[in-house]
Amino acid sequence: MLDDLNDLYQQVILDHSRNPRHFGKLPEATHSAQGRNPLCGDELTLYLKINDGRVEAVSFEGSGCAISRASASLLTETLQGRPVEEVRGLFEEMHKLVTHGRSEKPLPEKLAVFAGVHKFPSRVKCAILPWHTALAALDNRKEPITTE
Amino acid sequence: MLDDLNDLYQQVILDHSRNPRHFGKLPEATHSAQGRNPLCGDELTLYLKINDGRVEAVSFEGSGCAISRASASLLTETLQGRPVEEVRGLFEEMHKLVTHGRSEKPLPEKLAVFAGVHKFPSRVKCAILPWHTALAALDNRKEPITTE
Amino acid sequence: MREQATKRGSEEQTNKAAAEALRPEAIRKDFPALGQTVHGRPLVYLDNAATTQRPLAVIEAIRGFYLRDNANVHRGSYDLSHRATEAYEAARARTARFLNAAEPAEIIFTRNATEAINLAAFSWSERFLGPGDAILLTEMEHHSNLVPWQMAARRAGARLLFVPVTGPEGLLDMDRVQALLRPPVKLFAFTHVSNALGTINPAAELCRLARQRGIVTLVDAAQSAGHMPLDVRELGCDFLALSGHKLCGPTGIGALYAKRELLEAMPPWQTGGEMIDQVTLDQSSWAPPPHKFEAGTPNIAGAVGLGAAVDYLERIGRERVFRHELELTAYALDRLKEVKGLRLFGPKTAPPHAGAISFCFETIHAHDVVTFVDRLGVALRGGHHCAQPLMRKLGVPATARASFYLYNTRQEADALVEALQETRRFFGA
Amino acid sequence: MREQATKRGSEEQTNKAAAEALRPEAIRKDFPALGQTVHGRPLVYLDNAATTQRPLAVIEAIRGFYLRDNANVHRGSYDLSHRATEAYEAARARTARFLNAAEPAEIIFTRNATEAINLAAFSWSERFLGPGDAILLTEMEHHSNLVPWQMAARRAGARLLFVPVTGPEGLLDMDRVQALLRPPVKLFAFTHVSNALGTINPAAELCRLARQRGIVTLVDAAQSAGHMPLDVRELGCDFLALSGHKLCGPTGIGALYAKRELLEAMPPWQTGGEMIDQVTLDQSSWAPPPHKFEAGTPNIAGAVGLGAAVDYLERIGRERVFRHELELTAYALDRLKEVKGLRLFGPKTAPPHAGAISFCFETIHAHDVVTFVDRLGVALRGGHHCAQPLMRKLGVPATARASFYLYNTRQEADALVEALQETRRFFGA
Numbered sequence A, B: 001m002l003d004d005l006n007d008l009y010q011q012v013i014l015d016h017s018r019n020p021r022h023f024g025k026l027p028e029a030t031h032s033a034q035g036r037n038p039l040c041g042d043e044l045t046l047y048l049k050i051n052d053g054r055v056e057a058v059s060f061e062g063s064g065c066a067i068s069r070a071s072a073s074l075l076t077e078t079l080q081g082r083p084v085e086e087v088r089g090l091f092e093e094m095h096k097l098v099t100h101g102r103s104e105k106p107l108p109e110k111l112a113v114f115a116g117v118h119k120f121p122s123r124v125k126c127a128i129l130p131w132h133t134a135l136a137a138l139d140n141r142k143e144p145i146t147t148e
Numbered sequence C, D: 001m002r003e004q005a006t007k008r009g010s011e012e013q014t015n016k017a018a019a020e021a022l023r024p025e026a027i028r029k030d031f032p033a034l035g036q037t038v039h040g041r042p043l044v045y046l047d048n049a050a051t052t053q054r055p056l057a058v059i060e061a062i063r064g065f066y067l068r069d070n071a072n073v074h075r076g077s078y079d080l081s082h083r084a085t086e087a088y089e090a091a092r093a094r095t096a097r098f099l100n101a102a103e104p105a106e107i108i109f110t111r112n113a114t115e116a117i118n119l120a121a122f123s124w125s126e127r128f129l130g131p132g133d134a135i136l137l138t139e140m141e142h143h144s145n146l147v148p149w150q151m152a153a154r155r156a157g158a159r160l161l162f163v164p165v166t167g168p169e170g171l172l173d174m175d176r177v178q179a180l181l182r183p184p185v186k187l188f189a190f191t192h193v194s195n196a197l198g199t200i201n202p203a204a205e206l207c208r209l210a211r212q213r214g215i216v217t218l219v220d221a222a223q224s225a226g227h228m229p230l231d232v233r234e235l236g237c238d239f240l241a242l243s244g245h246k247l248c249g250p251t252g253i254g255a256l257y258a259k260r261e262l263l264e265a266m267p268p269w270q271t272g273g274e275m276i277d278q279v280t281l282d283q284s285s286w287a288p289p290p291h292k293f294e295a296g297t298p299n300i301a302g303a304v305g306l307g308a309a310v311d312y313l314e315r316i317g318r319e320r321v322f323r324h325e326l327e328l329t330a331y332a333l334d335r336l337k338e339v340k341g342l343r344l345f346g347p348k349t350a351p352p353h354a355g356a357i358s359f360c361f362e363t364i365h366a367h368d369v370v371t372f373v374d375r376l377g378v379a380l381r382g383g384h385h386c387a388q389p390l391m392r393k394l395g396v397p398a399t400a401r402a403s404f405y406l407y408n409t410r411q412e413a414d415a416l417v418e419a420l421q422e423t424r425r426f427f428g429a
């Protein structure tokens, strides 16, 4: 059982949750969105600077649990420099990973640390919230989105 | 079990329910009231002519089950000629009879046929409805009363 | 994330079995309450339109929930609470599948059919009903599908119109339906099966006519949901109300089916915990459906029991249940004609007569009949059956009613007839 | 015929036993769910403020009802229906006695405390609340005792006022209570015990002050009714709301206590079967209380379970339950101080701290705490506890909460402390 906990809260996750990368506003953002996990009320805002079909810069702000902060932090690292068209595919693989423990197509290695989430169904929304929010930002949705 | 039914539906009761005495309006009534059994919706109206503290005439109208019709019919026979002041006492003894199977003080013999009612809790209201209505008539209550 | 109501696997399985007639003798073993004696006689339970008995599968599902998974649902992230939430939401998904709703979120759990109709009448009317509008009902409605609309109409300054019930058979006047389904009517609420007459109304046809004219429909399925195959998308209704306790489920749980667009558009009714999105001291916003309409801790064990009940019915096969009831009703209608002085209400044949048969003796009060046959072990209901306007129209203060379910047998129909013969003899009618 | 609530025989019996402290080890045998392991560890169930576990006596009462007495209530005159009605009304009488109400008719059965408050907020306001009036609440209310009043105020054109919660201990500002309890305030609704802070409010004193000024009171007893002796006449409240599932009873049943005069004067809320007097197509009149407020088939088995729950608590003795909880809370508050970095909310001592303890680590999110300790077998709740305005005031997004009941032990409080120490070490806080 403590194995499950070690799987969930891997060192990488704890590290990113304590020292999130790209944390803060992004003044030059072209896209942004707010996401909220209705189960806990935690909110985060995601900022993206898109140029020429590519994510040139990305950052996030907000409060949340270790899982959501680490997920947001790793999301920023993953998206940095990527073609926009890859984001939805990444979201879908990430969704499979956190709900079933594995993705169908290979995911960037650093995201694999979230495989342990699937044994904690009540925490799936925490891990996926930043990804939901990223999609909303790319769609330019104005209303805060929730994971429901 | 059929004994219970024979106790409830005694010949006297069946007879009075088929051929109720003093059935109909009483043009010279000084008092009247309407009573309703909320469990079934049945209604009866009781008419009393009071003179000099005595029930000079009494009649009833309405629809109801065998028990309530017989009870109303036997009530008219019982009250006929009685001092008004005795009515509440009769009501109370009748109430004991139909809820517990016996009265504390002796009741006019013809009312004893209702002793079997107490084994049929859902029918107690049928037996007591005419008596409730009689009290309401003496109190000159205008609103229809119910047995609740 | 919307979860698609999964395909009706279990129903399909039983389609093979559906060829075989249902054997009530075998089914009775699942219902321990049926084995008892009352007043020294074997119980003949014929008050199924009021409430059915519950199979062991349902009783044990409730007990098992309390023994194992008992916790509060939602917003809990420990194991027990997770299991309770799963059980509760699985019951919603099973109920959605039972009705073939597009998604579980279209199922709102309520206390009973009455509360389901109150919810719709309050919330839908609050948003969509205005002065001068009308709601169409029928003269055969249960008070639960009449009084809430009286209240809604009063609040909105709208009025009620009624489809007449015609003839001795108690059918809806379809010409009048056609004439009435037009402005200012905004909503048409009607019972699928009348609890007082036994009439099965042509629900799909009524919904089709209403839909053609842009009129919203509510089907009161309290008497049909556990008795026949039911598919809200085939029916084409906008709302549908049911009670768990009338379909093998526990008391205290019912459901309102409603189309998602409507649920999105309607304001909430009851408010408080679980149904909110964000709350400040001055105002609040709402969670998405279905939670928007479920305030406070729900009847979790009740929902689990309802889930077990619909599973049970799907396993037996509702097609078979329906056929059994129709056959039994036809048999009983036939035999009841033997009883001298008995007046039968509702359609003469089954179908369109479902398993609730209302009758009265010309000269014996319905409550005397019920009391008498009870001592012979036969449980009937007497009264106005929460349909006073219909009783007034029929010109009787009350009727006695026998109503069948999947576990009732021909022998029990015979026992009913015998008991009524004995009643007649006793009262000399 | 009003049935007088009979004298509290069983409570008196236990007064002798009350001298003895409660032995939770013995009591645990009555609660089979407590014996389970989760994630391979013995379950330490500390989410009693969300819902309690049910004793076998309650589980078996429900099962027994379905196996034996199952029928619909009221208006039935056969044996089974009579037994069901007796069982249902006996549960009402037992609940009335539990609260020392003047008569059973002052108890309305609802789904939960939330519905009880919705009923009062709707019906009382409909009759007694007008434009310019105000309702007084407190800043520590559960959403269920806040949002229904927001809705009622909006409908009536009235407004809401709030008693502030002061200091780090989370007590009501009694000076402000005095200042606020005057026109235009018509009703004062407050929680007896806060589910988020654990604070026990001086309910009798608050009711006395309100009554002096002619202001109606509603006590939200969701967190107190199963935890301490409670007497509505001693409290002097006009309304009181409770949930069965928070006091050893089943889900899906709660109660509103209300003074008879109020129930007589208030219009009904939900309408339909069982609650009417007479119905025509155009209008209806109502049955007397309590039936006026109970539309449709009630949660009969739920009421029976609630009756068994209050019997169980009276047998144990609520005085002893209360003492046990206070002692355990005092012990836990003391031990929790050992945990570095833990911030405790609510009063520092028990009493006025009841058995629900809210806390958080400065650097670990409440949900991470809850997930972590769950794998150690400890069931806590994390979140805003349906008290978002209070959380905002406390300046935290969420807290973790441990809440005790009669079956919790010192060892379990120790297990909580141990689990939190381990959490702290793991997350390096």
Ligand SMILES: Cc1ncc(COP(=O)(O)O)c(C=O)c1O
Binding pocket: C049, C050, C112, C113, C114, C115, C142, C144, C145, C191, C193, C194, C195, C220, C222, C223, C243, C386, D273, D295, D296, D297
């Ligand atoms: C046609 C119909 N509608 C509604 C109801 C109300 O059901 P419930 O009392 O379970 O709310 C009934 C129950 O008798 C019914 O027969």
Ligand SMILES: Cc1ncc(COP(=O)(O)O)c(C=O)c1O
Binding pocket: C273, C295, C296, C297, C298, D049, D050, D112, D113, D114, D115, D142, D144, D145, D191, D193, D194, D195, D220, D222, D223, D243, D386
């Ligand atoms: C203080 C308080 N009031 C009301 C409620 C609502 O209770 P229920 O969800 O059972 O309706 C709760 C439940 O958490 C509570 O703690």
Ligand code: FES
Binding pocket: A037, A040, A041, A042, A064, A065, A066, A067, A068, A125, A126, A129, D365, D367, D368
């Ligand atoms: S608990 Fe709020 S996002 Fe994880």
Ligand code: FES
Binding pocket: B037, B040, B041, B042, B064, B065, B066, B067, B068, B125, B126, B129, C365, C367, C368
């Ligand atoms: S049944 Fe109506 S008065 Fe007896």
